[in-house]
Amino acid sequence: MPAKTESSKKSAIDLGMLPELVGFQLRMAQIALFRDFSQGLGGEDVTPGLFGVLVIIESNPDLKQSELARATQLDRSTVVTVIDNLERRGLVERRASVHDRRSNAIRLTEAGTTLLRKLKRQVGQHEKRLLQNFSPAERETFLTLLQKVFPEHR
Numbered sequence: 001m002p003a004k005t006e007s008s009k010k011s012a013i014d015l016g017m018l019p020e021l022v023g024f025q026l027r028m029a030q031i032a033l034f035r036d037f038s039q040g041l042g043g044e045d046v047t048p049g050l051f052g053v054l055v056i057i058e059s060n061p062d063l064k065q066s067e068l069a070r071a072t073q074l075d076r077s078t079v080v081t082v083i084d085n086l087e088r089r090g091l092v093e094r095r096a097s098v099h100d101r102r103s104n105a106i107r108l109t110e111a112g113t114t115l116l117r118k119l120k121r122q123v124g125q126h127e128k129r130l131l132q133n134f135s136p137a138e139r140e141t142f143l144t145l146l147q148k149v150f151p152e153h154r
Contacts, residue, residue, distance in 0.1 A: 022149075033130060040126040046119060053082055054108065054116045057092060062105035064097060091115060 018024040069079040086092040091112035094104040131139050
């Protein structure tokens with residue numbers, strides 16, 4: 001009897017009901033997405049979450065930290081840590097808000113703007129790789145269906 005190869009051992013695992021669960025399929029897709037994202041961005045040390053934060057800040061100059069927390073679905077203390085990290089890297093700066101001096105307004109620095117421009121190109125390539133087997137109509141349908149999972153977060 002031939003010895004089992006490593007690939008045949010892997011395929012022998014019964015996943016039970018997992019392949020039928022939306023959460024399992026989303027998690028598998030997330031793992032693939034994060035893996036490709038980190039490989040596609042090389043040594044930039046930016047996660048999909050940090051990329052999202054930078055995009056939101058760019059699109060909303062002088063955004064308050066509390067507004068960023070709401071937009072990213074993160075608690076305020078986590079947002080403070082994220083902003084501290086980005087500030088140490090010279091990518092964002094905090095300023096006293098013009099409208100409310102008790103809160104900070106966040107904006108990208110020149111270095112942050114330069115990095116984000118580069119990241120956007122790389123993320124565009126990443127998206128093309130992920131959805132290369134989708135037609136334009138399938139891509140649109142896929143995004144629409146995903147947004148229906150949690151419509152309150154749109």
